[in-house]
Amino acid sequence: MTNSEQLAAAVERNVSAGLTEDLGDGDLTAKLVPYAAETSAIVIAKEAMTMAGQPWVNEVFRQLDAKVSVEWMCNDGDSVPADAEICIVSGPARAILSGERTALNFLQLLSSTATITAQYVQETEHTKARILDTRKTVPGLRFAQKYAVRCGGGNNHRIGLFDAFLIKENHIISGGGIAATVNTAKNISGGLPVEIEVESVEELREALAAGAERMLLDNFASADLQYAVEINQAEGDPPAILEASGGVTLNTVRKIAETGVDFISVGALTKDIKAIDLSMRFLYEGRKPE
Numbered sequence: 001m002t003n004s005e006q007l008a009a010a011v012e013r014n015v016s017a018g019l020t021e022d023l024g025d026g027d028l029t030a031k032l033v034p035y036a037a038e039t040s041a042i043v044i045a046k047e048a049m050t051m052a053g054q055p056w057v058n059e060v061f062r063q064l065d066a067k068v069s070v071e072w073m074c075n076d077g078d079s080v081p082a083d084a085e086i087c088i089v090s091g092p093a094r095a096i097l098s099g100e101r102t103a104l105n106f107l108q109l110l111s112s113t114a115t116i117t118a119q120y121v122q123e124t125e126h127t128k129a130r131i132l133d134t135r136k137t138v139p140g141l142r143f144a145q146k147y148a149v150r151c152g153g154g155n156n157h158r159i160g161l162f163d164a165f166l167i168k169e170n171h172i173i174s175g176g177g178i179a180a181t182v183n184t185a186k187n188i189s190g191g192l193p194v195e196i197e198v199e200s201v202e203e204l205r206e207a208l209a210a211g212a213e214r215m216l217l218d219n220f221a222s223a224d225l226q227y228a229v230e231i232n233q234a235e236g237d238p239p240a241i242l243e244a245s246g247g248v249t250l251n252t253v254r255k256i257a258e259t260g261v262d263f264i265s266v267g268a269l270t271k272d273i274k275a276i277d278l279s280m281r282f283l284y285e286g287r288k289p290e
């Protein structure tokens with residue numbers, strides 16, 4: 001299955017679960033509206049944001065009623081100012097009412113991830129460092145949040161436990177040490193990426209000697225990160241790809257990036273979420289959007 005096919009399947013799966021959770025046996029209150037009634041509604045950003053979530057919003061209304069149309073004024077990845085009109089939803093009123101909350105839930109969550117990612121990217125754009133996400137995602141929304149990271153200008157780390165090796169402390173302990181685990185991983189990798197977490201300069205040197213191609217520098221102070229970059233250039237044959245991780249914030253990411261590391265992974269992109277404030281305003285009958 002291609003990446004686009006995986007994403008499409010995730011969108012359909014996420015939306016189906018979201019609608020099932022919200023609608024149950026049916027939307028009781030929507031039954032107060034005449035079956036044939038049609039309406040239009042505008043979704044508005046109540047705060048500045050980087051947008052993400054179009055495919056999920058479109059899929060909500062596709063699953064509810066194919067007669068609903070969504071006209072977008074903004075695209076995923078756009079920087080959207082406060083009070084901007086994002087899209088107009090038109091069609092059967094019952095379907096729009098039933099899908100309103102599920103659609104906004106996806107849009108506000110994913111736009112939050114895209115927005116914070118864009119802030120981290122802006123802090124590091126003068127360096128070679130690239131911002132990465134992690135597996136610290138909302139359960140069931142892994143593909144969705146990683147899509148949102150890309151909308152914010154960030155990069156995806158591995159999707160799950162199946163598409164890359166990341167040898168961490170407990171693997172090293174259980175696998176017989178740094179050299180043994182690196183060698184085993186390289187022998188069975190089948191071409192998949194192999195990365196190892198190190199917690200000190202000494203472990204970095206040991207991993208370099210074992211032929212590690214990528215290293216996660218866990219909770220290194222900025223001075224130690226800079227030293228690690230120097231050691232990697234001097235002793236790596238060839239130098240490994242270096243990724244900084246652990247306690248990264250918007251206040252510290254610039255300094256980390258300036259040490260010369262290649263990547264910075266940030267769990268906060270997907271786990272510390274403050275949803276973007278959005279609203280859907282229904283238009284009075286007969287009024288057309290301006």
